[in-house]
Amino acid sequence: MAKLADPVQVKAIPSARKRALHRTNAIGWLFASPWAIGLLCFYAIPMLMSIYFSFTTYSILQPGEFVGMNNYRDLFHDPLFWKSIYNTIYFTVFFVPLSIFFGVALAMMLNMKVKGMAVFRTIFFLPTLVPQVALAVLWMWLLHPNFGLVNGMLANIGIDGPSWLGGEAWSKPSLILMSLWGIGQAVVIYLAGLGDIPEEYYEAAQIDGANWFQKTRKVTLPLLTPVIFYNLVMGMIGAFQQFTLPYTLTKGQGTPANSMTFYVMYLYENGFRYFKMGYASAMAWILFIIVMALTGIIFITSKRWVHYQGK
């Protein structure tokens, strides 16, 4: 990858070949044009327009008027906006590390050489095939405070289970629990990452007398960091955009007591139910900045803790 971008290489191309390259480029663009036009019309332009809309009182049905920074100023005085940020960060802070921990742990277990491993891998991947809405309904029953399976099992061992989705204290942890159920996708990526670690390292560690724990700490985890890094970034972005699950669970109300009002839910509410699309656009751009900043921080720190093989 890096070599292609090397300017010296490009200069070395003789002029005749350069023309040919131009021609093939043109054909390439022609082929790509349906996609490029689509991307511009349905993605780039609306996205840029939303920057403008965030400074207006645009309501979809009416163009609205230019109000400068008013939307942003109002947002900072909107208690529900702060509540939704709190909820979203709460979710992200707990869900992302937990998903990495359980994802890696599961992947390592599923990487053992045991008979019928394909079956186990399938079992852990299956939940990701369940649509989010179905997942919400399913877990509503599992977590039902009085008749749910979870509290039923807790009662069997003498624990009086909480009201889960019904209580302010437990609603977000319940959601994290539900989301963790669907980490199969990440596990598959970790499995691929594990498969990438050459056997020789383990052999060398074996000869040096390393035990399982030392091998995990010194070989597996460092060499898995590129994959963890990827999942961390994607997981964080996904967590900030949490929508379908809480929206379905609470029918868009964020109950109980707004403890399930997530950022994108509130954004949607403003845009499509209160017709405050300008306000919603402002929220979208604030989210964009937050996510960009956090991604940037992760990228900067990644130099210290991500170890690529062959470097």
Next chain:
Amino acid sequence: MRRSKKFAFPILVCFLVMLLLVTACSTNGGSSDQAGEGITTVTMWHGLTSIDLDNMNKVVKAFEEKNPTIKMNLVYTESNEGSDQKLLTAVAGGNPPDVALFDRFKVGTWAAQGSLTDLSSMAAESGIRKEMYYPFAWEESSYQGKLYAMPMDTDSRLLFYNKDHFNEVGLDPNKPPQTIAELEAAADKLTIKEGKRFKRIGFIPWYSQGWLYTWGWAFGGEFQDAATGKITANDPKVVEALQWMTDFGKKYNVEDIAGFTSAAGTEEMDPFISGQVSMKISGNFTVKGIEKFKPDLNYGVAPIPTPTGTNFTTWSGGGSAIIPKGAKNVAAAWEFLEFLGKEEGQTLLNADSQISVIDSVNDKYGYKDDPIMKEFINILPNSHNRPVIPEGQLLWNELASATEKATRGNGTPKENLDRVTETVNKALEKYDK
């Protein structure tokens, strides 16, 4: 030669893609008036299924027989109380259907956005008058004195109570509670609690249709000042209602009740049907479910108790038909709306399903002789509708959130309702210009 060949294929591909895009767009757009000589096609978007769709088809059939020059084209679009994104996009894009079915609750919001056709003059010409309908139905279809929607059906909320449970604890099953005090006493007797778990709950004020609207009006409060149009969610009577709900919650411990309210099932798993709740506030729309899932449930319905045991009231919502701004065949669309709103259309539309907005039609259905349905019909003349304001959804959400906060001890009822009033009135300011 070689070069042109090289370009021919990609150009062809591009051309085909363009062609596809162009045709895809145009087939959608011009569907309105191409049905033949002198025939106008009226496109209607609806979200009807099963019996309601059958009924609508009957209405359309009868209408087309009477109006041979108009052809109705029914298009199913996913639509519900919360989202009308498809209609929203169509109206914003200037290419809406001629008629759309629409929750009356949203009339205020959409009318304020200038997205609905004013029907007042057409209604006056066709003899569609306010007196034909229940007062709330007309009220909720109008915004600032102008008619924007044709009311189609309605509902009402009452107290459902399980007669077997009443017998079991020694309450008279033919004398449902009428006052708030009687309701509390009955709830107390009916509740069976073991530790933190309820084996049976007598009553939960905010469960099912026990919104603050329900109780606020039952306590004699008003949510909107009739003269100024300002929101009065902190009306002392409404505060009193919320205070009562809060106290009720405290008595039984809110967190313990939350189990029922947040995760309670619907349909056949409805806790009222399964006997886990003895009394609830609910609407006529759950009667069908009881018939279907537990036909032998021994229950009755009664007006929602009030502090005095008099002045019973409730509130109603329901569907309507609108003509979006920018519709191409307004005149023909109105013909259909008129048919829908008059007795013949109403009779076909709501048969075996909903409550009509015309009293005589409900009479014709025999609702007034049915021991359950008659209660729902009898209360209608005194029923309320939610304030028709541009921020109806905001008010709804704010009230729901205030109820939740207050009952969970997060601020007093007064504080919460003051905040609702302030928030909504502030949001309404920009429409006053």
